[in-house]
Amino acid sequence: MKRLILVLTAVLCLLTVTTFPTLAGYPERDITFIIPHGPGGTFDTYVRAISAALERYLPNKINVVPTNMPGANMTRAITAAYRAKPDGYTIAIFDIPGGLLAQIVGNPRPSYDLSKFTWLASIGSDQYGLAVNGSSAIKSVEDMKALGRPVKLTTTGAGTSSYMAAKIATDIMGIPSSIISGYRGSSEYIIGAIRGDGDGTIAVLPMLHKYRKSGDLRTIAVLAPTSSVAGVPDAVRLGHPELSLLALHRLIGAPPGLPENIRQILEKALLAAMKDPETVRIMAAAGAEMQPEDGARAAEILKASFDFFSRYRHYIPQP
Amino acid sequence: MYETVVLSLQHFNSIQNLAFLLMGTLIGLVFGTVPGLGGATTLALVMPLTYGMDTTSAMILAGGLMGSVAMGGSITAVLINTPGSAPSAATCLDGYPMTQQGRAGVAIGALASSTSLGALIGVFSLLAVLPVARKLVMAFGPPEFFLLAVLGMTAISISAGGKLVRGMMVGTGGVVLSFIGYDAVNGGQRFTFGSEYLSEGIPLVPAMLGLFAVSEMIDLAVRGGAVAKLGSKTEFAGIWEGVCASFKHWPVVLRSSLIGTIEGSIPGVGGTAASFLAYSVTVQADNHPETFGTGRVEGVIAPEAAINAKEAACLIPTLTFGIPAGIEMAVFLGMLILHGIEPGPMLLLNHSDTIYALVIALTLSCLIGAIVGMVCIKPLALITRIDVHILVPLILAVSAAGTYSIHQQPYDVLVTAAFGVFGYLLRRFEYPRLPLVLALVLGPVAERSFQQTMMITDGSWRIFFDHTVSEVLMGVIALAIVLPLWRGVQHRRLATKGGAA
Numbered sequence: 001m002k003r004l005i006l007v008l009t010a011v012l013c014l015l016t017v018t019t020f021p022t023l024a025g026y027p028e029r030d031i032t033f034i035i036p037h038g039p040g041g042t043f044d045t046y047v048r049a050i051s052a053a054l055e056r057y058l059p060n061k062i063n064v065v066p067t068n069m070p071g072a073n074m075t076r077a078i079t080a081a082y083r084a085k086p087d088g089y090t091i092a093i094f095d096i097p098g099g100l101l102a103q104i105v106g107n108p109r110p111s112y113d114l115s116k117f118t119w120l121a122s123i124g125s126d127q128y129g130l131a132v133n134g135s136s137a138i139k140s141v142e143d144m145k146a147l148g149r150p151v152k153l154t155t156t157g158a159g160t161s162s163y164m165a166a167k168i169a170t171d172i173m174g175i176p177s178s179i180i181s182g183y184r185g186s187s188e189y190i191i192g193a194i195r196g197d198g199d200g201t202i203a204v205l206p207m208l209h210k211y212r213k214s215g216d217l218r219t220i221a222v223l224a225p226t227s228s229v230a231g232v233p234d235a236v237r238l239g240h241p242e243l244s245l246l247a248l249h250r251l252i253g254a255p256p257g258l259p260e261n262i263r264q265i266l267e268k269a270l271l272a273a274m275k276d277p278e279t280v281r282i283m284a285a286a287g288a289e290m291q292p293e294d295g296a297r298a299a300e301i302l303k304a305s306f307d308f309f310s311r312y313r314h315y316i317p318q319p
Numbered sequence: 320m321y322e323t324v325v326l327s328l329q330h331f332n333s334i335q336n337l338a339f340l341l342m343g344t345l346i347g348l349v350f351g352t353v354p355g356l357g358g359a360t361t362l363a364l365v366m367p368l369t370y371g372m373d374t375t376s377a378m379i380l381a382g383g384l385m386g387s388v389a390m391g392g393s394i395t396a397v398l399i400n401t402p403g404s405a406p407s408a409a410t411c412l413d414g415y416p417m418t419q420q421g422r423a424g425v426a427i428g429a430l431a432s433s434t435s436l437g438a439l440i441g442v443f444s445l446l447a448v449l450p451v452a453r454k455l456v457m458a459f460g461p462p463e464f465f466l467l468a469v470l471g472m473t474a475i476s477i478s479a480g481g482k483l484v485r486g487m488m489v490g491t492g493g494v495v496l497s498f499i500g501y502d503a504v505n506g507g508q509r510f511t512f513g514s515e516y517l518s519e520g521i522p523l524v525p526a527m528l529g530l531f532a533v534s535e536m537i538d539l540a541v542r543g544g545a546v547a548k549l550g551s552k553t554e555f556a557g558i559w560e561g562v563c564a565s566f567k568h569w570p571v572v573l574r575s576s577l578i579g580t581i582e583g584s585i586p587g588v589g590g591t592a593a594s595f596l597a598y599s600v601t602v603q604a605d606n607h608p609e610t611f612g613t614g615r616v617e618g619v620i621a622p623e624a625a626i627n628a629k630e631a632a633c634l635i636p637t638l639t640f641g642i643p644a645g646i647e648m649a650v651f652l653g654m655l656i657l658h659g660i661e662p663g664p665m666l667l668l669n670h671s672d673t674i675y676a677l678v679i680a681l682t683l684s685c686l687i688g689a690i691v692g693m694v695c696i697k698p699l700a701l702i703t704r705i706d707v708h709i710l711v712p713l714i715l716a717v718s719a720a721g722t723y724s725i726h727q728q729p730y731d732v733l734v735t736a737a738f739g740v741f742g743y744l745l746r747r748f749e750y751p752r753l754p755l756v757l758a759l760v761l762g763p764v765a766e767r768s769f770q771q772t773m774m775i776t777d778g779s780w781r782i783f784f785d786h787t788v789s790e791v792l793m794g795v796i797a798l799a800i801v802l803p804l805w806r807g808v809q810h811r812r813l814a815t816k817g818g819a820a
Contacts, residue, residue, distance in 0.1 A: 038359075038649070044653055045653050045657075048366075048653070048657070049657075052370075068363075069726070071518070071519040071726070073501060073518070075515060075518065076515065076518075076519075079515065111515070152774075152775070157501070157502065157503045157504055157505070157506050158502075158504065158505050158506030158507070159506035159507070160506070163506070178774070178777075179774075180771055180774040180775055181504050181505070181506075181771075181774070182503045182504035182767045182770060182771050182774075183771075184503065191456070191636070192460070192461075194457070195456075195457050195460050196457075196460075197460055197461060197771070197775050198775070282657060285660065316506070317505060317506035317507045
């Protein structure tokens with residue numbers, strides 16, 4: 001009898017311990033928010049601003065811990081998020097098409113499949129713009145076409161988002177191009193364009209706006225459905241509306257197989273955190289604008305991006 | 320501009336801001352000693368704590384931290400051959416041999432004074448250069464980066480100290496190792512054998528920790544005893560001698576600070592290259608280059624002056640273009656955003672007093688850090704007296720933990736261990752280690768910049784002769800190659816004459 005009581009007590013204790021988390025409800029411990037880049041960049045700023053607000057909008061008081069995981073052209077971070085337990089305690093921000101390109105090439109096959117992630121939200125997208133040095137004789141896309149030689153654009157390494165944007169945009173617009181690749185980030189290739197390493201560069205519009213204001217760069221084409229720069233043609237006016245698909249998306253996802261109830265909690269809290277006035281203020285100071293959208297829209301963006309960039313897979317260097 | 324500097328100085332009248340400055344300095348010093356943590360990570364860790372603080376106070380805290388973090392890493396580099404960050408690895412080369420000879424006090428004194436002088440020169444350069452900062456940043460492009468890297472690598476031949484073939488062998492091996500990973504220009508992976516880990520190349524900090532700290536610990540374990548060689552006396556009174564050494568060798572301080580200022584102000588070369596370039600130029604300019612690596616005080620002064628001059632100079636591209644010159648500045652920009660300040664070309668115009676407060680904090684922090692370092696040298700230097708049976712496991716554990724803490728990556732620890740064994744074998748068979756470090760640091764810069772230069776010019780080499788800066792750099796490279804050869808011939812001639820007499 002004594003033995004039976006002991007066993008029952010032990011079983012009861014075990015049950016209490018194992019079922020406690022379910023009774024307490026999600027979330028009950030800290031959430032890791034993976035950033036596929038080092039500290040200090042735009043992605044890092046987005047995550048740090050959202051994380052602080054997210055803690056306020058989750059049902060329980062826990063910490064959201066931004067974790068920088070740079071390296072291997074984002075593969076390291078994406079793989080870590082893909083392999084994490086789908087329990088709602090690991091979420092990640094994704095740079096699309098950056099993370100998508102390795103999957104499109106498929107050689108070597110990456111150890112993740114982005115389409116299988118549980119998508120929670122989209123922070124927003126940045127359209128690209130084509131810009132030249134502020135003192136350049138090139139004033140328009142037509143001038144670029146009439147150069148009589150391939151236009152030289154500065155970008156990061158071959159196969160990265162900015163390199164692909166430069167290759168695809170010039171291809172669509174019929175501008176012969178030669179890419180000066182190898183800059184280690186947008187800051188470096190923009191300064192390369194200002195210095196005159198090349199004729200110009202392609203970068204996301206918020207970045208270009210800063211240097212347009214200071215006169216260092218001149219935007220000559222806005223690769224978006226409508227132009228945000230007075231007197232500069234947009235994708236429709238250029239006669240290539242498909243250029244609008246060339247955008248840099250920031251999506252938030254969780255490992256595949258995340259239970260629906262947890263997904264809903266996270267999605268709701270993330271959307272509220274992105275609309276939080278403090279988050280909006282911080283991001284406005286960083287020169288970034290957010291267009292919060294739900295998980296379903298994030299999945300649609302991913303699919304559209306995959307289809308678009310698959311058409312230009314020949315520009316991605318093969319190993 | 321100078322009125323704003325005076326205005327910014329008034330921020331330091333408040334006890335609260337002075338406390339933040341001291342706090343930042345101490346945090347920097349302590350975190351700097353932990354291998355792998357570095358300035359960027361420490362700043363990122365502190366950043367959320369500044370939320371809600373007054374912006375200027377936050378900048379003062381950040382300045383205090385940024386100014387002293389390198390000092391912490393250099394103290395451990397001198398005392399136990401364990402650099403806190405990659406740039407401090409250059410200080411190991413002569414600083415640690417000094418400790419082994421019982422001259423830790425001189426080394427720390429030289430480190431403290433050169434750090435402070437470097438920071439002061441850096442700040443004055445920053446203030447002097449700001450009106451023409453744009454021109455400076457614009458004068459250095461891929462051709463100049465390539466030549467700077469080549470200039471740094473010419474030291475391989477000299478630092479090999481009479482073992483030229485061995486130095487070239489190790490240097491070539493280092494260049495080959497630097498090819499591993501993502502090809503930053505053409506995309507794709509090289510020599511990774513399908514390993515995801517290797518796709519970012521050989522990680523620099525784990526490799527340096529292995530080459531310096533771990534290899535030394537293996538050597539100590541084999542040799543026995545303590546860091547400070549048996550019979551040598553750790554002379555703390557040497558601190559003053561060390562402090563004076565920086566003033567005595569003022570051309571080294573000035574030249575290295577200038578190198579630090581130039582490298583810091585150009586995005587694209589990286590801070591690690593600054594300290595190694597300053598070291599190698601000092602070696603090349605010396606009459607007895609073969610004695611470097613055996614405990615020459617100039618070998619401590621040069622990298623330290625460069626590291627701290629670079630800190631202030633990093634602000635040049637940040638202030639003129641809103642472009643971070645390095646990872647630490649990128650985190651700092653993140654901090655500005657958190658405080659509602661928009662980084663960009665207008666930063667200096669709109670928030671000048673806050674920025675100058677940061678610059679002043681950066682300088683004061685170097686001075687405070689140097690004083691704290693000198694005051695604490697007595698207890699710190701006792702580390703060098705610890706018996707090998709206690710010290711070796713302790714340093715190995717700290718190195719492993721430090722390496723792991725960078726990316727929570729177990730493979731980093733393996734790299735540290737592998738480079739530790741390799742470094743020990745190099746020592747054991749008298750192959751120089753500096754060429755390997757120089758090649759690992761400068762190899763990728765040289766390769767990338769050369770490829771970019773060829774892309775810019777469609778394969779023409781003319782560009783090297785079209786820019787004044789590249790022409791000057793080529794002249795310096797030619798001198799760096801010819802001078803030691805000429806000196807060698809002179810020495811041989813003198814020796815022959817002496818022998819004949």
